[in-house]
Amino acid sequence: MRDGIEQAAWESHRPKLTYPFDQAPKAGEAVDIAPGVKWLRMPLGGSLAWINVWAIADGDGWAIVDTGIGGAETRNAWRAALKGPLEGKPVTRVFVTHMHPDHIGMSGYLTRKFDARLWITRLEFMTCRSLAADTGREAPQDAIDFFRATGWDEEALETYRARFGGFGRGMYALPDSYRRLTDGDEIMIGDHMWRIVVGSGHSPEHACLYCPDLKLMISGDQVLPKISSNVSVFPTEPDGDPLTDWLTSLAAIRTRIPDDVLVLPAHNDPFFGLHARLDHLIGGHERGLLRLRAFLTEPKRVVDVFSVLFRRRIDEGLLGLATGESLAHLNCLIARGEAVRERDPNGVDWYRAAA
Numbered sequence: 001m002r003d004g005i006e007q008a009a010w011e012s013h014r015p016k017l018t019y020p021f022d023q024a025p026k027a028g029e030a031v032d033i034a035p036g037v038k039w040l041r042m043p044l045g046g047s048l049a050w051i052n053v054w055a056i057a058d059g060d061g062w063a064i065v066d067t068g069i070g071g072a073e074t075r076n077a078w079r080a081a082l083k084g085p086l087e088g089k090p091v092t093r094v095f096v097t098h099m100h101p102d103h104i105g106m107s108g109y110l111t112r113k114f115d116a117r118l119w120i121t122r123l124e125f126m127t128c129r130s131l132a133a134d135t136g137r138e139a140p141q142d143a144i145d146f147f148r149a150t151g152w153d154e155e156a157l158e159t160y161r162a163r164f165g166g167f168g169r170g171m172y173a174l175p176d177s178y179r180r181l182t183d184g185d186e187i188m189i190g191d192h193m194w195r196i197v198v199g200s201g202h203s204p205e206h207a208c209l210y211c212p213d214l215k216l217m218i219s220g221d222q223v224l225p226k227i228s229s230n231v232s233v234f235p236t237e238p239d240g241d242p243l244t245d246w247l248t249s250l251a252a253i254r255t256r257i258p259d260d261v262l263v264l265p266a267h268n269d270p271f272f273g274l275h276a277r278l279d280h281l282i283g284g285h286e287r288g289l290l291r292l293r294a295f296l297t298e299p300k301r302v303v304d305v306f307s308v309l310f311r312r313r314i315d316e317g318l319l320g321l322a323t324g325e326s327l328a329h330l331n332c333l334i335a336r337g338e339a340v341r342e343r344d345p346n347g348v349d350w351y352r353a354a355a
Contacts, residue, residue, distance in 0.1 A: 019225075039052060053068060059092060104171060109172040111175045146238055183198035198249075217264065243328040243329060302351070305326050340352060
């Protein structure tokens with residue numbers, strides 16, 4: 001759910017971003033980004049390997065932004081960081097940009113250890129609780145029907161059944177309460193005001209933190225320099241149009257945050273070049289939509305359009321991501337009146353360009 005699949009031609013002609021830091025912090029270490037702002041990394045494993053988290057001086061302690069995935073390895077990394085570069089000072093508040101386990105996974109650990117409050121948007125908190133409640137549950141029939149409609153075969157459906165309900169396994173138990181973040185909030189953290197800028201598409205109500213004084217933007221997964229975040233349709237909202245939400249959010253960030261900020265992303269390194277990256281992300285999706293519409297001269301299933309949107313072969317491990325992203329593009333075309341969907345007697349959906 002975290003991140004998108006590199007899409008065909010999206011990363012060609014990548015804008016020239018500037019990366020001001022020669023080295024990233026190692027586990028248990030930190031890099032000073034600005035006065036009172038530190039960059040730390042928590043282990044993830046897999047292709048991404050790390051997630052960036054941020055510590056902001058806040059009175060006698062540190063406000064933390066994002067927390068890493070739940071588990072012993074991340075807990076040990078936090079213990080080392082707290083004793084080392086964070087100088088044994090307490091955590092005062094825990095801000096979470098959104099509800100994916102690599103961001104919220106250790107929030108329960110940190111908030112309970114320091115009797116600190118979780119700060120997060122309402123939809124992210126409630127959605128996370130809902131998904132965590134599915135842990136250990138059997139896959140619902142609605143979800144099976146959803147993926148069958150995309151063209152999945154019985155083997156893929158059986159794999160989905162076996163893997164369903166794992167979301168909560170990447171998290172410590174969530175805090176039982178939270179402080180709500182809303183778009184436009186201005187929050188004093190230490191000596192500086194940080195403004196909340198909410199986006200949508202990758203997750204329901206993703207919060208970025210922008211500090212005009214320090215010219216910093218903590219972007220979470222909303223803006224990443226080298227990959228495009230996953231934008232998917234899920235069984236809980238099969239007719240959703242998250243890609244339109246995503247494109248609208250990226251365009252809004254461009255108008256609300258100046259180009260001279262240093263962007264602090266969840267993955268890869270801090271960078272300059274926000275507006276160029278936003279233009280590239282928007283343009284890449286729009287080009288993908290154009291290719292997809294041209295491909296729908298004959299009816300296609302969701303699983304038939306992967307080659308138009310993705311440059312890599314879609315194996316079993318990527319099938320869910322590819323299906324969700326492809327459906328997001330198809331639903332966007334439907335919302336624009338550029339494609340139609342018809343279901344056959346076997347419960348499979350077929351898409352074609354609108355006349």
